[in-house]
Structures are given as structure tokens and as C-alpha cells.
Amino acid sequence: MSKREEIIRVDHITKRYDENAVLDDFSLSVHEGEVVVIVGPSGCGKSTILRIMNGLEPIQKGEVTYRGEKVDGKLGSITRIREKVGMVFQSYELFPHKTILQNIMLASILVQKRDRREVKEEALQLLARVGLSEKKDAYPRQLSGGQKQRVAIVRALAMHPEVLLFDEVTAALDPEMVREVLDVLLSLAKEGKTMVIVTHEMSFAKAVADRVIFLDGGHMEEEGTASEFFDHPKTERAKQFLHTFTYDKVERE
Amino acid sequence: MQNLGIDVLFKGTNMMRLLGGLWVSLRISLIAVLFSILLGVPLGILMSRKSRIIRAITRLYLEIVRIMPQMVLLFIVFFGTTRVFGWNLDAEVASVIVFSFWGCAEMSDLVRGALISIPKHQYESAKALGMNSLTVFVFIILPQTIRRLLPLSINLVTRMIKTTSLVMMIGVVEVLKVGQQIIEANRTSSPNAAFGVYGTVLLLYFIGCWPISMLSKYLEKKWNNV
Ligand SMILES: Nc1ncnc2c1ncn2[C@@H]1O[C@H](COP(=O)(O)OP(=O)(O)OP(=O)(O)O)[C@@H](O)[C@H]1O
Ligand SMILES: [Mg+2]
Numbered sequence: 001m002s003k004r005e006e007i008i009r010v011d012h013i014t015k016r017y018d019e020n021a022v023l024d025d026f027s028l029s030v031h032e033g034e035v036v037v038i039v040g041p042s043g044c045g046k047s048t049i050l051r052i053m054n055g056l057e058p059i060q061k062g063e064v065t066y067r068g069e070k071v072d073g074k075l076g077s078i079t080r081i082r083e084k085v086g087m088v089f090q091s092y093e094l095f096p097h098k099t100i101l102q103n104i105m106l107a108s109i110l111v112q113k114r115d116r117r118e119v120k121e122e123a124l125q126l127l128a129r130v131g132l133s134e135k136k137d138a139y140p141r142q143l144s145g146g147q148k149q150r151v152a153i154v155r156a157l158a159m160h161p162e163v164l165l166f167d168e169v170t171a172a173l174d175p176e177m178v179r180e181v182l183d184v185l186l187s188l189a190k191e192g193k194t195m196v197i198v199t200h201e202m203s204f205a206k207a208v209a210d211r212v213i214f215l216d217g218g219h220m221e222e223e224g225t226a227s228e229f230f231d232h233p234k235t236e237r238a239k240q241f242l243h244t245f246t247y248d249k250v251e252r253e
Numbered sequence: 254m255q256n257l258g259i260d261v262l263f264k265g266t267n268m269m270r271l272l273g274g275l276w277v278s279l280r281i282s283l284i285a286v287l288f289s290i291l292l293g294v295p296l297g298i299l300m301s302r303k304s305r306i307i308r309a310i311t312r313l314y315l316e317i318v319r320i321m322p323q324m325v326l327l328f329i330v331f332f333g334t335t336r337v338f339g340w341n342l343d344a345e346v347a348s349v350i351v352f353s354f355w356g357c358a359e360m361s362d363l364v365r366g367a368l369i370s371i372p373k374h375q376y377e378s379a380k381a382l383g384m385n386s387l388t389v390f391v392f393i394i395l396p397q398t399i400r401r402l403l404p405l406s407i408n409l410v411t412r413m414i415k416t417t418s419l420v421m422m423i424g425v426v427e428v429l430k431v432g433q434q435i436i437e438a439n440r441t442s443s444p445n446a447a448f449g450v451y452g453t454v455l456l457l458y459f460i461g462c463w464p465i466s467m468l469s470k471y472l473e474k475k476w477n478n479v
Contacts, residue, residue: 054381083383093374097396107382110392152378159382 004031005067007163007194008053008085013062015048015218022048024218025062030163030196035189037205037226038198040215041241046198047090049215050165053196054087066163083111086161090168092148094140094155100127101136104155112159119158126154130184146177153184164188166197202245206230214238258449261439271450274431275457278417281348281427286410288349289356296357297364311361318358324419326351331423348420352413359409367401368394400476407469411462428454 008030015023022045030036038046051057052064055073064071066081094103104123108114127133130150140148149169156164166185170178182204189195189208199205205212205226212229214222214237222229222238233239262268300311318326331347334340371394379389421430432450439446 056377056380079383079385082381087378087381089374089378089381091374093372093378095375095379095393095397097400106392107379107384110388111383155382 004033006031007067008071008196009063009065010049010053011063011065013052013059013064015045015052015057015059022218023052026218026220027062028213028220030194032194033192034194035208035210036196036213037209037211038196038213038215039200039202039205039241040221044215045218046215047167050087050167050196050198053165054082054085056087079111083107083159084162085165086156086159086163087165088149088152088156088167088169090171092145092152092169092172094148094151096140099137099139100132100143100151103140103151104158107155108158123154123158126157127151130154131180144177145173146180149173149177149181150184153181157188163194163196166195166199168198168200170199170201202230202242214241216241256443256445257452258443258445258447259453261435261443261446261449262453264439267435270431270435271428271453271457274426274428275461277345277425277427278414278420278429279461281345281352281417281420281425282410282413284349285352285356285413288353289360289409290406292353293357293360294364296361297368300361300365301368315358315362318355323351323355323416324422326354327419327423344420344423344425347423348417348425352417356409356413360406363402363405363409364398367398367405370401371397400472403476404469404473407465407472411465414462414465415458428457 006029008028010026010028012025012027013023014021014025026045026049028036028049038049040046048057052059053071055064055071055075055078058073066085069077069081071081071085072078094100095106098106101120101123104126105116105119108119108123109116124133124136127136130153132147132150132154135143135147135151140151143151153166153169169185170181173181178201182201185195185197185204186208197205197208207226209226212222212224212226213220214229214233214235216237222233222235224234229238230242233242262271296311299307302308327348330351331342331344335342375393375397376389379393384393417427418429421427421433426434432454436446436450443449
């Protein structure tokens with residue numbers, strides 16, 4: 001893995017809200033074609049890491065770079081970096097005043113100044129890929145949560161990003177819609193897309209991850225391949241955490 | 254059947270005068286609305302910023318406008334300032350000033366409210382697509398703000414039109430004043446004119462405001478959830 005080019009480098013960063021350190025001396029690097037899954041208990045800083053990688057959250061110490069270039073929300077270069085570092089959020093925020101097609105096309109036209117016809121053609125192909133062709137002229141409020149989230153993924157893909165960051169994209173969905181969204185992510189992984197995924201869906205994590213990072217209390221507690229982490233967790237905290245996803249058979253008299 | 258006193262309106266040019274009065278009312282409110290939008294929108298954008306000083310000043314302005322009855326404002330501007338500063342202020346101009354002062358405050362508060370009601374995630378998902386702050390504001394935030402704002406500001410416009418009836422107190426001859434004059438002039442010949450004339454004035458206000466409030470209902474329905 002390390003022979004491939006490093007795309008994102010998070011270098012000894014510290015993130016505080018007021019006095020609380022959410023991340024402390026945290027490092028991570030993401031290489032081309034790699035799928036990194038971040039898991040950990042609620043509030044451990046998973047979303048914060050993704051937001052920092054995209055320059056949405058300032059940091060107090062350390063440095064984040066994208067292909068060697070500094071990622072900082074205050075620098076003018078940030079918009080160019082964000083074109084390349086796509087992000088999909090938990091709460092499927094489509095633009096409610098735009099149709100599905102417009103949602104997908106907007107940034108390519110406004111930011112990348114690409115040809116409208118070409119962008120539209122590609123948007124339609126992407127919609128077909130996630131099975132939502134017939135929704136192209138609908139508005140976001142007319143879609144189910146799972147459909148909206150698939151559109152949000154397609155909207156990020158339309159920018160031709162080099163890396164995609166997914167923050168619990170299924171957490172706000174009804175169980176029966178989780179699958180349709182995760183299938184899209186799995187197919188992206190098969191294509192060799194570089195992704196950083198935060199999820200609570202452990203069987204999905206196991207299936208999709210090249211590398212799993214277990215975060216607890218602002219530290220990287222454990223790191224390993226999917227089978228290393230899920231089948232043979234090394235730390236006590238990781239064992240405990242994984243145990244919360246299993247249920248013991250109720251013994252009855 | 255009782256004499257409702259509507260007949261006076263068909264004497265001479267009475268009906269035309271009444272409509273002329275309505276036009277004065279509408280003119281004052283529409284010009285004031287224009288100023289309120291031109292000044293209130295930028296002010297509202299400013300107010301949605303986090304600066305403490307700006308917030309304190311604008312809050313003070315808003316509170317003053319809300320606490321002061323419009324009539325008192327009219328008297329201060331028309332009678333007060335003309336005496337103190339010795340200038341000559343047309344009553345209609347004074348009315349436009351007062352109504353703009355009031356409308357601008359209300360408008361800015363509506364703009365501020367609409368702006369801060371846009372979820373933080375709208376900004377973030379737009380930024381995450383590589384849009385710069387200006388693009389985010391113009392293409393994502395502003396259109397949603399306007400959709401939220403329009404029904405509310407239309408409501409403000411109808412309130413302003415109704416409140417213009419106060420300007421007759423400083424001598425502007427608007428629809429209500431014309432009505433009063435017609436009644437006075439026909440006191441002996443049609444003693445019942447008050448009912449017919451004021452009733453007609455009511456109807457004229459209704460005709461002026463109803464389409465506007467229907468438009469607001471329509472837009473609200475059309476843009477609901479947006
Ligand atoms: N804007 C903020 N101000 C103050 N504290 C914050 C803020 N945002 C997050 N935090 C705190 O930072 C910590 C990490 O938050 P983060 O959202 O990254 O957690 P998470 O791992 O994504 O949790 P979850 O699984 O619930 O999404 C939490 O303890 C949270 O309370
Ligand atoms: Mg989170």
C-alpha cells in the first residue's frame with residue numbers, strides 16, 4: 001500500500017473546542033486507491049477528522065496536506081482542493097431549491113466552468129448508475145432519505161474528485177434504505193476509488209475496508225486490515241467496542 | 254330599504270377623488286416599500302453577521318421603531334423637525350420617510366431571520382463542492398432566503414398599506430381623508446353617507462391588499478419546504 005502515492009496526509013494534529021481536545025496528536029495518511037474506514041464510539045472525533053481533511057474545521061496544531069499542498073479553510077487554494085476532495089454528510093443536504101439534475105450539475109458548471117451539455121450528459125449517466133434516472137426533474141423533498149443520499153453521492157462524484165470522504169452516510173436512514181446506499185459505496189470501492197469512510201455499519205466496514213482505524217478519546221487506538229481488526233482486535237477497548245455490536249443469546253429458564 | 258349613503262359617491266367627481274386618495278395611500282406605501290427593500294436587505298445581511306457592535310446598534314434601532322407608535326414618529330418628523338431645523342417638509346415626503354424608517358427596520362429583521370434560518374449544512378455542503386463564499390451566497394443561500402422572505406415581506410407590505418391611513422393626521426389627503434371630506438360636504442343632503450363612504454373605503458383597502466395577500470399565500474404553497 002505504501003508504494004502508492006500519498007494523497008492526504010494528516011500530520012500530528014490537535015483539535016480543540018474551547019479547552020476540550022477532541023483530537024490529540026493525531027496522524028493519518030491516505031494513499032491512492034485505498035479505502036480507509038474509521039470506526040469508534042459516538043463523540044470520539046470521527047466527523048471532526050473528515051471535516052478537517054476538507055478544511056471545514058480549523059486546527060490548533062499540526063498540518064493537513066493534500067498532495068503536498070496545505071489544507072486550510074482560510075487559504076484561497078481551499079476551493080481548488082475541495083474540488084478534489086469530495087465529501088458527503090450524514091444529513092443528505094441537497095439544495096432544496098434545485099432539481100435533482102441541477103443539484104448534480106451546479107458545482108461543475110459554477111466552479112469548474114465545464115460545458116453545460118457535457119456536464120448534463122454525465123449527470124444523467126451518474127443518475128442512471130444509482131437507479132434514479134426518473135427523478136432527474138424532481139425536487140429533493142420528493143425523494144426518500146436513501147434516494148437523497150444517493151443523489152448526494154452522485155453530486156460529489158460529478159466533480160471528479162480524487163478522494164471521497166463519507167461521514168456516516170447511512171446513519172439518518174431507515175434500515176431498509178441503508179443497503180441501497182452502501183451498495184453504491186461498495187461499487188465505488190470496486191472501481192478503485194480512494195475513500196475515507198466513517199460508519200457504524202460493521203459488516204459493511206469489514207467488507208469495504210482496506211484499512212480500519214479505531215478511534216477512541218481523540219487517539220488512534222488501533223489500526224489494521226479489516227480482518228485483523230474485526231477478527232483479532234488487539235486492544236481491550238477495541239474488543240469492548242466490537243462487542244457492543246453483538247448480542248448474547250438470552251438464556252431462559 | 255334603508256338609505257346606505259352610497260349615492261353620494263356617484264355625485265360629481267366623488268368616486269374619482271376617492272380613487273385618487275387610494276392612489277396617494279398606495280403611492281406612499283409603495284415608495285416606502287422600495288426604500289425598505291433597498292436599505293433593509295443590506296442591513297439585514299449585516300445583522301446576520303456576528304459582530305457584537307453591529308448587532309447592538311441594529312437591535313436598538315429595531316426596538317425604537319417597534320416601541321414607537323407610527324403616529325408619534327409621523328408627528329416628530331413632520332411637526333418636530335420642521336420647527337427645530339426650520340426646513341420645509343412636504344407631508345407626503347414626511348410620510349415616506351417615516352414609513353421607510355419603519356419598513357426598513359422590519360425588513361432587515363425579516364432578512365436576518367430568513368438568513369439565519371438556513372441550516373449550516375447548506376453552507377457546508379456547498380463549500381465541500383468547491384464553491385467560494387460568494388458563489389455559495391449567491392447561488393445557494395440567497396435563493397433560499399428569498400423564498401422564505403417573500404411571503405413575510407408581502408405581509409409587511411399589506412400592513413404598511415393599511416397603516417398609511419395614519420398619514421391623514423399630518424394633512425396628507427389620502428383615501429380616508431377624501432372619504433371624510435365627502436361626508437362633511439354632504440352632511441345635510443345625505444346624512445347616511447358615513448356608512449356608504451367608509452364602507453367603500455374599506456372595500457378599496459380590501460381591493461388593494463387582497464391580491465397581495467393571495468399572492469403571498471400562493472407563493473407560500475408553491476415554495477413550501479424550501
Ligand atoms: N462545534 C462544536 N463545539 C464544541 N464541541 C464540539 C463541536 N463539534 C463537535 N464537538 C465535540 O467534539 C467531539 C467529537 O465530535 P465528532 O462530531 O467528531 O464525533 P463523532 O465521532 O463524529 O461522533 P458521532 O459518532 O456521534 O457522529 C464530541 O465530543 C463533540 O461534543
Ligand atoms: Mg459524526
